[in-house]
Amino acid sequence: MLIDEGLELLSEAEAHDLLARGEVGRVGLTLGAMPAIFPVNYAVIDGDIVFRTAPGSKLTAAADRTVVAFEVDDYDRHDRSGWSVLAIGRSEVVHDAGITGPALGSLEPWADGNRTSVVRIHPEFVSGRRIVHAPS
């Protein structure tokens, strides 16, 4: 299905699958009345997007009980191909004690420091797009 010239809508299953396989995504939210985007390394656990943050950080405060956007994408500059998935949902800061199982490893923050807060985003809407090129 073409949603825009040159962009194809992914199936919901495909979008969920790409979201589940991603490693680095970007959180979009409002910070002090201004829009902001922060990259995080994340995992999908029981259908929720989960990442660690430092307690007391600006991101932690902004992400607690608000509706946020979460985006993951991949591009190849050589053949100008690429896809992106956008998830929207309510986020909540929780304690990491609730996170168990094999996903724990992929949640380990890439940045050093005391990142013991966990943000969980429950995605209500997940959609994906892919660049399509007409056969030349």
Next chain:
Amino acid sequence: MLIDEGLELLSEAEAHDLLARGEVGRVGLTLGAMPAIFPVNYAVIDGDIVFRTAPGSKLTAAADRTVVAFEVDDYDRHDRSGWSVLAIGRSEVVHDAGITGPALGSLEPWADGNRTSVVRIHPEFVSGRRIVHAPS
């Protein structure tokens, strides 16, 4: 300068330089009362972030005369290194007739279709972060 454990603040010059050298960035804005993030291929022209969109698209409408976030980043999963730059500024939809010079080529949309609208973001705030690892 450490802004958060494990994250170092880039100098403003460094942040501007990384922004100017990027190819794909992400626009964060509000779309129908919901936060959204869209990837675009872009160029920096006379200090402004510029990308093409399709006239009449949802992104075009949402980006006209609003304050938006724009993010660019790069990561290496193997050594868990990476940086990101966040720009915030007012965006405006203009006609592409105003765009001239060598930057025209890098503005060519990766997706096919009629992308003759141009969005220009004049960044008022530009900041950057880099993951730093303590020597082990």
